Amino acid sequence: MKRTMLKLATSVVACGALVASLNAADVIKIGVQAPITGKYANEGQSIDNGVKLIVAQYNANGGVLGKKLEVVSCDDEGVAQKAAICARKLVNAGVLAVIGSYTSGATEAAQTTYFRNKVLQTSDGTSDSLTKHKYWTFFRNSFPNSAEAKFTANYLVNVKKYKKIVILSDFSSYSTGLADATVKAIKSLNGNVIYSGKIKSGTQNFTAVLTKIKSMKPDVIYFSGYYNDGGLLRAQQIQLGIKADFVGGDSNDNPDFMKLAGDSAKGTFLINVPTPDILPYDIAKKFLKDYKAKYGMMPASIWTLLNIDGLRAVLYGVKETKSTNTKKISDFLHNLKGFPGITGPVNFRSDGERIGGGYMAYEVQGDNSYKIVYK
Amino acid sequence: MRQSYKIAILFLIVMGVFPLFSNSAWLAVGTTFLIYSVVAFSQDIILGRAGAFQMGQAVFFGLGAYTTAILNVQFGVPIIYTFIPAIIIPLILAIILAGPVIHLRGDYLLIATIGFNIIFIQVVQNNVFELTGGPNGIFGIDVVKIFGIEFMSQTAVYYMSFILLALTLWIMRNLDASKFGRAMFYINKDDIAAQSMGINVRYYKLYAFALGSAIAGAAGSMFAIQYSAVSPEAFNVVQSIMFFTIVLVGGSASLPGVLIGTFVMFVLPEIFREFATARYLVFGLAMILTMILRPRGIWPVKFGNIPNYLKKDKK
Amino acid sequence: MDIFLQQLINGLTVGSLYALVALGYTMVYGVMKLINFAHGDLVALSAFAGLTIYVQIFGEAKSSLFLVLGVFIITALLIAVVGVLLERLAYRPLRMAPRLSAVVSALGASLVIQNAIMLIWGPNMKIFPSNLFPSTIWTVHNVVFTFTQVMIMGVSAVLMIGLYIFINKTKMGTAIRATAIDQDAAKLMGINVNRVIMIIFIIGSSLGAVAGLFIGINYRGITFDMGWMYGLNAFVAAIMGGIGNIPGAMFGGILLGLFNAMISGYISSEWAQTFTFVLLIVILIFRPTGILGETIAEKV
Numbered sequence: 001m002k003r004t005m006l007k008l009a010t011s012v013v014a015c016g017a018l019v020a021s022l023n024a025a026d027v028i029k030i031g032v033q034a035p036i037t038g039k040y041a042n043e044g045q046s047i048d049n050g051v052k053l054i055v056a057q058y059n060a061n062g063g064v065l066g067k068k069l070e071v072v073s074c075d076d077e078g079v080a081q082k083a084a085i086c087a088r089k090l091v092n093a094g095v096l097a098v099i100g101s102y103t104s105g106a107t108e109a110a111q112t113t114y115f116r117n118k119v120l121q122t123s124d125g126t127s128d129s130l131t132k133h134k135y136w137t138f139f140r141n142s143f144p145n146s147a148e149a150k151f152t153a154n155y156l157v158n159v160k161k162y163k164k165i166v167i168l169s170d171f172s173s174y175s176t177g178l179a180d181a182t183v184k185a186i187k188s189l190n191g192n193v194i195y196s197g198k199i200k201s202g203t204q205n206f207t208a209v210l211t212k213i214k215s216m217k218p219d220v221i222y223f224s225g226y227y228n229d230g231g232l233l234r235a236q237q238i239q240l241g242i243k244a245d246f247v248g249g250d251s252n253d254n255p256d257f258m259k260l261a262g263d264s265a266k267g268t269f270l271i272n273v274p275t276p277d278i279l280p281y282d283i284a285k286k287f288l289k290d291y292k293a294k295y296g297m298m299p300a301s302i303w304t305l306l307n308i309d310g311l312r313a314v315l316y317g318v319k320e321t322k323s324t325n326t327k328k329i330s331d332f333l334h335n336l337k338g339f340p341g342i343t344g345p346v347n348f349r350s351d352g353e354r355i356g357g358g359y360m361a362y363e364v365q366g367d368n369s370y371k372i373v374y375k
Numbered sequence: 376m377r378q379s380y381k382i383a384i385l386f387l388i389v390m391g392v393f394p395l396f397s398n399s400a401w402l403a404v405g406t407t408f409l410i411y412s413v414v415a416f417s418q419d420i421i422l423g424r425a426g427a428f429q430m431g432q433a434v435f436f437g438l439g440a441y442t443t444a445i446l447n448v449q450f451g452v453p454i455i456y457t458f459i460p461a462i463i464i465p466l467i468l469a470i471i472l473a474g475p476v477i478h479l480r481g482d483y484l485l486i487a488t489i490g491f492n493i494i495f496i497q498v499v500q501n502n503v504f505e506l507t508g509g510p511n512g513i514f515g516i517d518v519v520k521i522f523g524i525e526f527m528s529q530t531a532v533y534y535m536s537f538i539l540l541a542l543t544l545w546i547m548r549n550l551d552a553s554k555f556g557r558a559m560f561y562i563n564k565d566d567i568a569a570q571s572m573g574i575n576v577r578y579y580k581l582y583a584f585a586l587g588s589a590i591a592g593a594a595g596s597m598f599a600i601q602y603s604a605v606s607p608e609a610f611n612v613v614q615s616i617m618f619f620t621i622v623l624v625g626g627s628a629s630l631p632g633v634l635i636g637t638f639v640m641f642v643l644p645e646i647f648r649e650f651a652t653a654r655y656l657v658f659g660l661a662m663i664l665t666m667i668l669r670p671r672g673i674w675p676v677k678f679g680n681i682p683n684y685l686k687k688d689k690k
Numbered sequence: 691m692d693i694f695l696q697q698l699i700n701g702l703t704v705g706s707l708y709a710l711v712a713l714g715y716t717m718v719y720g721v722m723k724l725i726n727f728a729h730g731d732l733v734a735l736s737a738f739a740g741l742t743i744y745v746q747i748f749g750e751a752k753s754s755l756f757l758v759l760g761v762f763i764i765t766a767l768l769i770a771v772v773g774v775l776l777e778r779l780a781y782r783p784l785r786m787a788p789r790l791s792a793v794v795s796a797l798g799a800s801l802v803i804q805n806a807i808m809l810i811w812g813p814n815m816k817i818f819p820s821n822l823f824p825s826t827i828w829t830v831h832n833v834v835f836t837f838t839q840v841m842i843m844g845v846s847a848v849l850m851i852g853l854y855i856f857i858n859k860t861k862m863g864t865a866i867r868a869t870a871i872d873q874d875a876a877k878l879m880g881i882n883v884n885r886v887i888m889i890i891f892i893i894g895s896s897l898g899a900v901a902g903l904f905i906g907i908n909y910r911g912i913t914f915d916m917g918w919m920y921g922l923n924a925f926v927a928a929i930m931g932g933i934g935n936i937p938g939a940m941f942g943g944i945l946l947g948l949f950n951a952m953i954s955g956y957i958s959s960e961w962a963q964t965f966t967f968v969l970l971i972v973i974l975i976f977r978p979t980g981i982l983g984e985t986i987a988e989k990v
Binding site for chain 2: 806
């Protein structure tokens with residue numbers, strides 16, 4: 001009996017404290033939903049760091065509309081279920097907008113909750129399905145898979161003239177979406193896809209499926225999944241003596257890919273939007289400098305920068321509409337033309353899609369730097 | 376038993392008025408607590424009372440959740456009508472799966488149930504029949520609509536879960552007084568003697584599985600409604616292990632024990648997010664210490680219904 | 691045909707690793723009737739510890755096989771100590787307690803070790819350097835053997851033969867077998883059961899450590915939660931071969947590795963785990979004592 005009374009008392013006190021703390025208004029809350037731990041931790045942490053950096057800079061200049069910005073982060077571990085939980089959490093915390101997530105799967109799992117609660121969301125997820133609902137709360141800050149697929153198909157079929165193409169993906173919606181779109185684009189260019197398969201992300205041992213592929217003697221393996229599998233695939237491909245080129249989709253673009261592939265990283269090809277260091281814009285260079293100064297390292301990849309552009313666009317919207325009404329901000333953003341972003345001019349379509357974008361193909365050099373081989 | 380009824384009623388009163396003092400954030404935590412308590416009680420029926428080493432309860436929880444999700448998102452069935460299938464499908468599967476393995480010796484049954492869990496996760500992840508949504512699961516689950524009124528707010532979902540828990544507690548109370556309860560009591564005292572008295576041990580253990588799975592399925596349905604999304608990770612082996620542990624560390628067949636266990640394993644992590652990194656370490660230590668110092672659980676049952684396996688091992 | 695042979699080599703490599711880990715489980719279960727859920731996490735711990743020892747203490751200088759041998763030995767010793775501590779702190783107090791308490795304690799220990807790894811080395815994936823073993827590759831008839839694969843199969847075979855000889859031909863080995871059959875009778879015969887248990891934990895943990903290092907060297911990316919799945923698979927292998935049965939664990943491990951490789955290669959990798967566990971459940975229903983049978987007398 002006593003124990004229950006004690007529990008009851010503690011929970012009542014805790015509730016009271018929370019209610020009191022919530023009354024500290026005059027703050028604009030920005031949510032971050034990212035894989036801070038888990039398989040994609042270095043991307044998630046980078047996004048979280050980037051958002052906190054921008055928020056600190058804005059706060060140093062007096063905040064927005066006279067209010068301080070506050071960051072509320074939630075770790076979705078790159079996993080759809082946790083993403084749904086984070087969505088609930090961030091909505092309940094009263095955020096204006098959420099930057100997140102890194103993976104399309106985690107983004108999609110949270111999307112409906114944000115939409116139902118009128119919370120803005122911007123994500124670097126490239127899965128085409130993210131804009132299919134045309135939610136007014138959603139703004140993609142990267143470019144969709146279909147755009148990348150067209151570029152990839154052109155590169156594989158017309159530029160490199162591969163005759164026997166193998167397509168591998170993992171099971172995520174992003175990766176299968178990208179692979180399917182690429183296959184379609186290749187077929188429309190009369191390319192020859194000899195095998196289309198899937199690997200289970202995180203299993204580390206891909207020798208079985210690679211051995212199967214070896215017998216088909218492909219001249220290129222295209223992988224549309226993430227860097228932590230891509231690196232190992234490449235390493236095991238070389239180990240098994242498969243003499244094909246390896247072309248990785250955009251999510252292979254991460255320093256861990258090179259680390260995992262080891263010596264076999266040299267000579268792989270990656271397709272992605274421009275990497276941070278070759279962005280020509282001054283605000284990009286400044287952001288990279290500030291990030292390095294605060295955190296002692298560069299941001300993980302271009303994905304961080306894309307998300308930062310999403311944040312900056314939203315804050316710009318708040319400033320210009322002089323309101324925190326998310327519908328007004330959304331309308332403003334849909335009509336925004338050529339907002340100067342660190343990843344280039346930012347334009348949103350009515351369904352939340354980002355317009356523009358230019359892909360490039362890179363070849364990884366011996367020192368793990370990239371050389372642009374096609375754009 | 377009387378004491379635990381008093382505790383149950385007090386608990387229901389506290390949880391009933393809880394929404395009056397709290398905001399959405401706390402209500403979400405409260406709803407999580409209610410839903411997971413229901414699953415923990417369903418685990419208790421199978422493990423705590425019937426003594427079957429079930430380490431795959433997340434399968435039934437997940438089946439209920441996925442049933443609601445699939446029927447609603449893929450087939451457009453209104454949420455209200457998905458409750459019954461979410462209860463029946465786990466029940467049928469429980470009988471099919473448990474039937475062949477129920478006779479296995481403790482540890483083997485444990486591994487078999489883990490096996491079921493892993494198979495379930497793979498089936499769901501591989502997007503079987505294009506229905507289960509793959510590793511990202513299914514999202515965009517609708518809200519409960521009765522006569523056109525949408526029950527969308529956190530408070531509404533809280534109260535729905537509350538009703539479910541109240542129902543579960545009522546079932547648990549009736550279980551003790553029922554034929555099942557009496558049979559379990561004697562099976563746990565000495566199952567060979569019970570069998571020679573004509574009690575069909577196999578039937579009652581299957582009964583426990585069926586009942587436990589149905590209740591877990593209902594909780595799963597609530598889960599799908601609360602988060603508007605279901606995905607494989609929420610129903611993996613780790614979750615099953617949590618439920619297993621809750622029952623044993625809280626106290627088998629003990630109403631306050633299971634509630635405390637659920638609170639500690641699922642609610643405390645939400646409250647102490649700042650200690651996120653250390654909290655599982657602390658849990659692990661707590662589990663070891665509890666078993667050494669209080670082997671019958673934090674709040675063990677005082678009278679009756681103590682399964683034999685919880686007492687000293689017969690040699 | 692060479693595809694089949696290649697899958698065979700792949701399967702044998704993984705199978706050897708499973709066998710090494712399975713031995714740890716089977717010895718502990720045979721003597722103590724306890725599923726040591728924390729064993730898989732010891733394997734993970736050894737990968738992390740080994741990486742740190744290699745990088746910090748020896749630096750990433752030119753690697754030689756003796757250096758690597760040194761890392762293996764030091765890591766194995768370290769993990770053996772952790773294993774003995776595990777037994778003393780989490781299992782010995784529960785020796786007389788009902789079985790389920792020990793299961794919960796084992797689960798708790800697993801959580802502790804996993805999260806200790808996370809706290810010490812951080813939650814991100816760590817990557818092994820690729821120069822521990824030479825990258826030589828031999829190709830015979832279109833079938834590829836890497837140096838690492840050959841090392842794994844070779845060292846595992848040697849260790850397993852050694853263990854078999856130890857268990858069957860030495861006095862301590864006989865003591866272990868006796869304790870597995872009946873702990874109380876063994877005590878009456880003058881066998882120091884505590885010592886026997888300590889020995890099995892030392893051996894099991896050391897074998898697990900070797901496996902962990904090989905996993906790190908072969909697959910390069912290690913995460914703090916990798917132990918759980920490996921451990922579960924290895925335990926399944928032990929059951930398939932016959933729990934408590936040492937040749938059974940070796941057999942089960944190899945069998946599981948081959949089964950996995952064949953299913954992944956010829957059917958599909960998405961369903962490999964499902965097939966494995968369906969096989970397990972079938973074995974449990976029809977031949978629960980495993981393919982090679984249990985060595986402990988079944989008590990009614």
